Each structure stands twice: as C-alpha cells, then as structure tokens.
Amino acid sequence: MKQRKSTHQKSVYYYNQWKKRKIFVMLSLLLLIGSCFVLTLNSTTTSTTTSRILTLASLRSHFVVQKPKIAFLFISRNRLPLDMLWDAFFKGQESRFSIFVHSRPGFLFNKANTRSEYFLNRQVNDSTQVDWGEASMIEAERILLRHALVDPLNERFVFLSDSCIPLYNFSYTFDYIMSTSTSFVDSSGVHTVAFCALKGKKPLSSIQTGDMLSGVCVHGEACQFSSFADTKEGRYNPKMAPLVPVNNWRKGSQWVVLTRKHAEVVVNDTTVFPMFQQHCKRRSLPEFWRDHPIPADTSMEHNCIPDEHYVQTLLAREGLEGEITRRSLTHSSWDLSSSKDPERRGWHPVTYKFSDATPMLIQSIKDIDNIYYETEYRREWCSSKGKPSRCFLFARKFTRPAAFRLLDMSVLGSLRKATNKS
Secondary structure, eight states, X not given: OHHHHHHHHHHHHHHHHHHHHHHHHHHHHHHHHHHHHHHHHHHHHHHHHHHHHHHHHHHHHHHHHOOOEEEEEEEOSSSOTTHHHHHHHHTTOGGGEEEEEEOSTTOOOOTTTOSOGGGTTOBOTTOOOOOTTSTHHHHHHHHHHHHHTTSTTEEEEEEEETTOEESSOXXXXXXXXXXXXXXEOOOBSSOOOOOOOSTTOOOSOEEEETTEEEEOOOTXXXXXXXXXXXXXXXXXXXXXXXXXXXXXXXXXXSOOEEEHHHHHHXXXXXXXXXXXXXXXXXXXXXXXXXXXXXXXXGGGSOOOOGGGTHHHHHHHHTTOGGGEESSOSEEOOOOGGGOSOTTTTTSSOOOBOGGGOOHHHHHHHHTOOEEEETTTTEEEEOEETTEEOOSXXXXXXXXXXXXXXXXXXXXTOOTTSOOTTO
C-alpha cells in the first residue's frame, strides 16, 4: 500500500516538473518570437526612416539643382577680346548660367586664346562661316539655340556680340531678365525713330536723315537713337509671299533675349528661314561687283539684312507678339555721319575706343529709361518687376582697350556686388 502511494507521488512530481519545463520553454519561445518581432519592427522603422531621410535629402538636392539658368550666346569671329571683363561678371554665379560661343569653324577656346575658364571649350562644334548681312548670321543664332536648348534648365537665351559689355552685375541682370515671362525683342512694323528723351520731356533737337535718325541732345538728356525703319529701303521682297506676308514683316535689333518657348520656335522653324535664305539679301557693294553681275540700278535692289528681320518676323507670323517686350536690352549708338559713303551709312553702330570710354558715356547709357516711337505714337517706358527701371543691361560696340579702361577705372562698379541702384 505504501509502495503504491510512493509511486503515485513520484509520478505527480515528475508530471509537475515536466509541466513547469513546458511552460518555461513556451515562455522562452514566446519571448524569442517577441524579440524577433520587435527587432524586425525596429529594423523596418529604421529602414523607413532612413528611406524617408534619403528621399527628403534627394528631393532637397533635386530642388537645389533645378534652378533656372540663363544661356549667354556669344557670336564671335575668333576669340572673345573682352573675356576678362565677362569673367568678372560671371564669377561666383556658376549655377545660374551657361555659355555657348559661335566662332569661325575650327576655332577652339583654350588657355592660349582666353584667360577666362568660363570660355574654355565653350565653342559649338558645328559652327558655320558667317558673313555680315547674310543669312549665315541667323543660321549661327539657330545653331547656338540648338545647343543651349539641350540643357532643360536654360530658361532664357541672351544673344551677345564679341564687343558687348555688361552694364550691371550678374544678380541685377539675372533678376531683370527673369522678372518677366516675355522675351525682349526690338520689333517694329513701320517707319520708327526714337528721339532724345528725359523723363517725358520733348527732344531739344534732332536731325532726320533719309529714313533713319541722327540726333543731337544737349543739357545731358538720355538719348536713344533707333535706326530700325523700313520705308525707303524696301527691304521686304514680295517673293516671300504668301509664306511670309508683308503684314508680318518686322524689323529690329538682332540682340534679343528669348524665352525657352520662343527659342524652340526659332529652332523648329522650317518655313521662314528658307525664305530668308532665298529672298532676304543685302545690297551689293562696289567692291563685290567683280564677283557678281553689276546691277543695272542698285536703288532697285532689296537691301535686306536678315538678322535685323528674322526673329521679329517669325514671331509675328506665329502670332506670338503678345508674348514679347518690344525693346532690346543691348544699347547701340547709330551714327549716320560716320561714313562718307551713303551706301554704308547706318549699317554699323559706333565703335567706342579707348578715349571714348568715360564714366559720362556709361552713365548716359544707364540713364536711358524710355524710348519714343514717333510713327507708332508710342513711348516705351522701361520697367522691371512692375517698377520703372533703366532700359539697357548691355552695351556695344567696345574695343578691348576701351572695355579694360572701364574695368580699370571701376566705371562699371563692382561686377560682383549688388548694383541695383546704379
């Protein structure tokens, strides 16, 4: 009897021990599973957080990079004689601009011909030989635009010659150009002249010669002379019709600033450009008569300068004139008395030499704040950001000695500091 009782007690004891071990094992397993779950959750949370941080970082990086830029498009024969002046202008603004240069075929910008790193290897690789007064000039412009449009960040496209200088620093120039959604295109469809003007005052004196204006201003008025008229010259060739009707014919400065939309219109044009190649040609000059048949009456020739008509006429034909500000941002002074040859008068602007480069000259250009177009009964008051402003950001034509004299005299101010009040 006692033996049976002892055996039963042992069985109960072993059963309880086994039960405790089972519970311990189960609790251990649950604890292990729980630990794994927590670790997995933490890992997932950490991964998600890290992913979010990386995503935010990449977004920030994306938005930092995606700032709009201005493409500066230089048309040059060979080297850029004013490269160091532009070097000071661009310094410290590397993320806000791009540069493209059209020079003669085969010319390369290297350390032997430019001291500015901004122009090294910036020449386009498919340039064409440009002859003044020929359609090759607008082909050069189209080539520059094609290259500049490859960069999606380029939102404005500024054409400049190798004799242009900036009048203000980069920040002021950038803000001025980007303050409006329009292109800056000097465009006129009728005989247009601009007289001396100062804050709305009438001109004190002016002399009309032929179909262009030569003016004389006194008492320090700000003067802007516009030679872009098309009455007696008969530049429009009826052979362009009907693809380029006369009511779309426009004239203006080739130094335009285009929005991306308008730049694409120019590059994609397959209608107007061929018409200009065929029917818009400058009048023959005597020195070229040996190579071409002598015209019976040179006065009957259509003296058409393609680059003074192409962009303006194309935008008019495409119905885009409501998207332009009808003035150029580049100042040129046209002097009709500079040539004794009437065939050449008014064809080229004044070239400023060393002795011309004075503080008074630069200030007189900066002071221009309006242009009056007499036959359109229109006064163009210049504005930026909705407020009255000066009209010009650039000026030409300056020789290398003249430009460097201005730089040495600090006439242009510091090109690296704010000059909004200039």
